Amino acid sequence: MFVQLKNVSFHYKNTKELTIQNFSLAIEKGEIVSILGKSGSGKSTILRLIAGLEIPFSGSIHINESIMADDKQFIQPEKRGVGMVFQDYALFPHMTVAENIKFGLKKMSRIQKKERLDEVLALVGLKEYVKRYPYELSGGQQQRVALARAIAPNPSVLLFDEPFSNLDAELQIKIRDELRTILKQTGITSIFVTHDKMDARALADRVVVMEEGTIFRVGEPAEVLNNEFTMSPVPV
């Protein structure tokens, strides 16, 4: 198992009830998993726990056989080798596209950095925008820069938090398809959080449906989405 969460529980400060309760999930290398759920179901929190942005209350998290968090240890996010694409992209407004993408590249020579930049830019098809600032880009372009930035340092796991929520429907479909191609091309293990079952269906190898901090259902997209959502639809 490449990513493994065992009995993870978590609650935010100032709240008593657990946001995540006894959550366990194992993900294989190269797998694309979609976490589907209503807002408040705790799906984004799972991503933050894997990334190391939140500290679990109990349970353990492993990535690639090493402990990321348990009762004794906690690895800081910068040491985890996890990439993340944020809901609103969080592109650094004071940096150009190139600077944003090169931001996570460490221990590389200048030439290597340049090569890597060109590589990921080619992957997302934004070569001519290197010198632009984020605010000079459209929403779809920003989204792709965010993806390129997250991919650039070669993370072992890539996390997406509602990646399409700021895009219009047409763009959403286009980018979704592109994204699956890119992810399968690079073979990165990926986890998506979404509230849109179409996203989940189009992207994922496996779908996890969350409700109130626990797993409600897991399985292949076709099976999970066809059965369950006719009965209790997730609002879009």
Add this chain to the structure above:
Amino acid sequence: MSKNVFYTIGLLLVLSLAVLAGCSSEQSQSSNNETKTEKKEAAKSEDKGEVNLYTSRHYEIDDELFAAFTEQTGIKVNVVKGEENELIERLAREGDATQGDLFYTSDAGRLHWAKEKNLLQAVDSETVNANIPENLRDKDKEWIGLTKRARVIVYSKDRVKPEQLSTYEDLTDAKWKGKVLVRPSDNVYNQSLLASFISLNGEDKAKEWAKGIVANMARDPQGGDRDQAKAIVAGEGDVAIMNTYYVGVMLNSEDPEEVKVAEKVGVFFPNQETNGTHVNVSGIGLTKHAKNKENAVKLIEFLSSEEAQGKFAEANYEYPANPKVQPSELLKSWGDFKPQDLNLSELGENNAAAVRMFNEVGWK
């Protein structure tokens, strides 16, 4: 986590604070040199030492006199200019470590406080004793009065005849209802005035007086002494309790309007038939833990000398404490007067009682 980065930042911060402290103290040193030695040329001072002074007086004449002193003796005068009460507190907190040699302020009450708090020591100097009359010195020689100020009644030349005026007590008479002007009670000069009444007439009489003044006030107490003179001329009231000093300042103002105001008011020395006009002093005391005692005494002697006293009289509209020196022409034109017969230490002793009394009678 790269701890090293953290430590570097921490270290840098501490270092920069240290450097800052270093350069700042250096800076104050160099500014010392700039302001003081510049004029007197370093060559002359050839390290005759220095004397450190805490003063609440902010007059240019003081600076000129200190410069003249340095000129004569080569002793450098270092100055902290603050407010009297804060300076006393600072001296008290510094204790035996203090670098202040002299405390100089314009109220006998505050000098007495400094003495009470055990911050001063006696100065026994033939020169000073010869220059300054005994009643202007502390009975234990712990402070020496240098200049005098009279707190008098100032009146409208248009509406009041001097014959109508007599005493401070008379201002509480019903005929002055709505006509008396005076500044707020948080002012030291008012506090010392009331303190002197407590000494001379007793608490009950003093309180009665304060109550009477409040009843006769033309308006809520506000502004400074000058503002009272202006209010007279503007017709808000007819008489004011003020220091003569400020009439002098206004008569010599750069602003012709202020001169006009000062010309329209008269100065009246009250209580000449009874117990005398209230007089307060500016005085100086040697601190208990003075490190430059000899130089400090030299400075006191210099300030009491005829030369220095003459300058006080001319430039600052204050009455000289040294009887050999004549007051300025202006002050002489107001005539001679009989001062209160009172040991000025009592102003300090009764200060707190005076403040409480002001509050009790509602003198703002």
Add this chain to the structure above:
Amino acid sequence: MKLFRLMKLKMNSWAILSFLITIIIMMPILFITFEFFTRSSENWEHINEYLLNSYLFNTLLILFFTGLLTVFIGVSMAWFISAYDFPLRGFFKWGLILPLAIPPYIGAYTYNGILNYTGVIQSILRNFYQIEVNQKYFNIMSIPGAIFIFSVFLFPYVYLITKNFLENQSASLVENARLLGSNSFEIFFRIVIPISRASIVAGVSLVILEVLNDYGVVKYFGIQTLSTAIFQTWFGMADLGSAIKLSGILMMIVVVILMAEKWLRGRKKYSYSNSKVRPLKPVKLTGYKAWAIFAYISAVFLLSFFIPFIQLVKWTFTTYKQVLSDEFIGLIWNSTFVAFTAAAVIVVIALIIANFSRLFEGRVTNLVSKIVVLGYSIPGAVIAIGVLTLFIALDRQLLIFYQLIGLTPSLVLSLSLSMLIFAFVIRFMAIGYNSIETGFDKIGTTFTEASRTLGMTVTQTFFKVDLKMIKGAVAGGFILVFIEILKELPLTLILQPFNFYTLATKAFQYAGDERIQEAASASILIILISGVSIYIFHKVLEKEPG
């Protein structure tokens, strides 16, 4: 085991530095608190009987109306400037910050100088038209007068913070309202005021703290407030114990205000993590509307800056010959040096603590951020005594060390400028901290999280991302503190080293002796230096993309 993990996680260098600084800052405050409990306060009953109620009433009265007026002036100015285009808008945009350059007590002296019997208005009426006016209508030395003085010289705090918010963050809401057919009045009262609540509250609480701490204006006007009561018991009755008790009451009012501020600001976070921040486009006005707004803003500008400024310039011309000397070069240097250094220290400390408390939220961190701003609530003179006590104690500890390196004087630290600068840091930390905290609030934590998932540590992130994104707020905080210190008086008067004078103490030297005309030269220099800083501040903010 978990506790151990927790400790390891929490004890990073940001935490250690923050705690260290907090402890250092707290020391003088602790000294004061100690005296609060140990000093006897023999006059307390007297104060309670004769002073407390009326003083408290006056204080609250002034606070309430000054608050109301500054909100009204500040918010309306902010709204007009950010939503409309009219003649001279470009100038007013920063010109309306200029009143901050005038210390309120100088403003009070100046206004009295203009309005009183010998002032320019009455002199002209009298000398040219033979009109004698009723002094009642020209007397500014009253509670309404004090409210006027505080309002005109302090409203820029509200204006500044609200304007920044409106310009950068209200575009979609306001444009929506316009599309929905709301008229300007509706937009102002139903949209602008509610959405800018957080900024208004932040601005007005600065105003209130300034007013609470003022001594110069109320003393000159003869108004009895809590701060005059403190000085009267301390100096008039030699009762430091009661004075400290009164300061305690003052501090309690401030704590209540700060809590109210948090509560009023609401739990809403006003951060954007979207890279698209659209500035509000001002609507070009023509005709009578343009001129009406122009007239209103000009009137405020005239009253709050231009008129007193011109009066001071005039006085400078009549007195500069006897006042101005080459000594002033030293004064300018001293003033700017101290203000610059203290402001720099404040900004660095505020950055460390604000970043710490934002990234490691919790009760302890919350407390830290409260403590560091406490100094703003304590009267300057009381802080000064605390700092003095601390430094003298330090000097005594270091005595052996001084002798070792051959220094003769027994007081080194407490006679150096470091004592004064330290006191400034405690006193004005709140202003720098507020500005920087607002900056951090605005960017939120997403950028920091993004940077950390890209492999940067908290510290690396701080330098590469956070600091660069809030540099406007940093510059803003720096300049506000710088101006405050240029104007500061009570701390400087008590803690100055020998022969160390500043422009403010020079102005006070004359003003304290009722010679406001002679005080004009130093005051004008304070105003000019502050004015230039304000202009630079404005330019820095203009360049900020959001």
